[in-house]
Amino acid sequence: MPRASAEDAARTARSILDTATALFAESGFAAVALEDVAAAAGVTRGAVYHHYGSKRGLFAAVVAHLQERVASAVVAAADQAGADASAQLRAGCIAFLDAVTDASAVRTLLVDAPAVIGWAEWRQLDAEHSVVHLREALAAAGVTGALLEPLTAMLSGAMNDAALWLAGHPGDSAARAAAHRSLAILLDAALASAS
Amino acid sequence: MPRASAEDAARTARSILDTATALFAESGFAAVALEDVAAAAGVTRGAVYHHYGSKRGLFAAVVAHLQERVASAVVAAADQAGADASAQLRAGCIAFLDAVTDASAVRTLLVDAPAVIGWAEWRQLDAEHSVVHLREALAAAGVTGALLEPLTAMLSGAMNDAALWLAGHPGDSAARAAAHRSLAILLDAALASAS
DNA sequence: TTCCTTTACGTACAGGATGTATGTAAAACT
DNA sequence: AGTTTTACATACATCCTGTACGTAAAGGAA
Numbered sequence: 001m002p003r004a005s006a007e008d009a010a011r012t013a014r015s016i017l018d019t020a021t022a023l024f025a026e027s028g029f030a031a032v033a034l035e036d037v038a039a040a041a042g043v044t045r046g047a048v049y050h051h052y053g054s055k056r057g058l059f060a061a062v063v064a065h066l067q068e069r070v071a072s073a074v075v076a077a078a079d080q081a082g083a084d085a086s087a088q089l090r091a092g093c094i095a096f097l098d099a100v101t102d103a104s105a106v107r108t109l110l111v112d113a114p115a116v117i118g119w120a121e122w123r124q125l126d127a128e129h130s131v132v133h134l135r136e137a138l139a140a141a142g143v144t145g146a147l148l149e150p151l152t153a154m155l156s157g158a159m160n161d162a163a164l165w166l167a168g169h170p171g172d173s174a175a176r177a178a179a180h181r182s183l184a185i186l187l188d189a190a191l192a193s194a195s
Numbered sequence: 196m197p198r199a200s201a202e203d204a205a206r207t208a209r210s211i212l213d214t215a216t217a218l219f220a221e222s223g224f225a226a227v228a229l230e231d232v233a234a235a236a237g238v239t240r241g242a243v244y245h246h247y248g249s250k251r252g253l254f255a256a257v258v259a260h261l262q263e264r265v266a267s268a269v270v271a272a273a274d275q276a277g278a279d280a281s282a283q284l285r286a287g288c289i290a291f292l293d294a295v296t297d298a299s300a301v302r303t304l305l306v307d308a309p310a311v312i313g314w315a316e317w318r319q320l321d322a323e324h325s326v327v328h329l330r331e332a333l334a335a336a337g338v339t340g341a342l343l344e345p346l347t348a349m350l351s352g353a354m355n356d357a358a359l360w361l362a363g364h365p366g367d368s369a370a371r372a373a374a375h376r377s378l379a380i381l382l383d384a385a386l387a388s389a390s
Numbered sequence: 391t392t393c394c395t396t397t398a399c400g401t402a403c404a405g406g407a408t409g410t411a412t413g414t415a416a417a418a419c420t
Numbered sequence: 421a422g423t424t425t426t427a428c429a430t431a432c433a434t435c436c437t438g439t440a441c442g443t444a445a446a447g448g449a450a
Contacts, residue, residue, distance in 0.1 A: 157356025
């Protein structure tokens with residue numbers, strides 16, 4: 001069998017990534033066999049191993065891609081929220097909830113990722129993407145050194161669980177509004193703790 | 196080969212449970228083979244399947260056992276905190292952090308469990324054990340119906356991530372103090388939101 | 391006590407999934 | 421034009437779960 005051009009190869013890799021993203025989101029990491037991914041993408045497992053090295057490697061690529069999408073949504077929302085730091089924080093958090101739940105990537109990003117790639121590594125990846133802005137916003141608001149780390153971690157955890165809770169109430173605008181209000185309460189408290 | 200008395204059988208089951216608890220905490224669910232558990236417990240996989248049915252069944256039993264330990268610690272601390280509801284809440288949360296991190300069960304309870312037994316089921320199990328008291332305390336403090344669920348979920352998530360963060364700073368009393376202060380800030384805000 | 395059923399395992403086997411080694415043909419560079 | 425590297429497919433080794441079956445003793449019934 002032939003070999004594809006560099007362009008076709010990139011397309012193959014992308015196809016595998018998209019297929020894997022959908023299957024992981026639908027069935028979870030453990031229940032998806034690489035054979036399923038390969039078949040759905042129209043290739044064999046050889047192609048998957050060539051491009052991603054291992055099942056975990058493929059999963060890590062999926063996670064990174066999803067995180068980039070979420071992070072860009074957060075940044076865009078924050079940029080659009082004007083110059084006020086706390087307004088940017090609030091807008092970014094809302095955007096995070098929207099992006100994470102809408103992508104139907106909740107399971108992959110928030111449930112499977114910590115278990116598969118390890119909590120510490122996941123935490124670090126997360127910290128480099130979406131959580132940076134949370135941390136920086138808290139720091140800009142004057143949260144002292146000792147509380148910055150734990151408050152960031154706890155608010156991040158609160159938002160993750162809010163997203164998971166929201167994912168269990170799809171299309172429920174009242175639930176979404178309640179989550180936003182709850183989030184505002186906690187964020188205000190964290191910001192107020194600095195002064 | 197012989198058969199053991201009912202008493203011996205219970206001891207075997209318990210030995211398997213304890214061994215599995217240690218191995219799951221150390222290496223994570225996916226990296227532990229039932230052969231490892233059986234060998235470390237001095238039996239064969241047959242015994243494991245006899246008592247727990249499947250790998251997930253064994254894991255579920257481990258999770259249930261750990262949750263009971265944590266829950267009893269939370270209840271004991273709350274009972275000892277006097278009659279004030281908010282004081283009970285605070286004491287219970289501190290006890291939760293201590294119990295979860297001390298048991299070296301952070302990984303099993305907070306990282307692996309949602310992925311292995313499914314987030315929804317884990318959430319329900321969690322809600323029936325430790326989170327009940329959080330929800331009841333918030334309700335007793337007058338948190339309205341619409342906010343009760345999301346606030347409970349978010350505070351639970353905040354505490355879980357606080358525990359995970361603390362697990363990364365073992366023996367660091369300054370970190371523990373900072374986590375306690377951060378927790379107090381969020382709890383106070385939630386309680387204050389009711390009035 | 392004797393018989394029968396059930397329990398508590400051990401053993402052997404089947405199936406599926408990951409990962410690796412190898413083959414191959416075309417693309418890409420020299 | 422020749423050589424190397426890329427992009428896969430194929431075949432194989434290995435491991436792990438789960439199940440089927442065997443077995444011997446415990447526990448109750450007669």
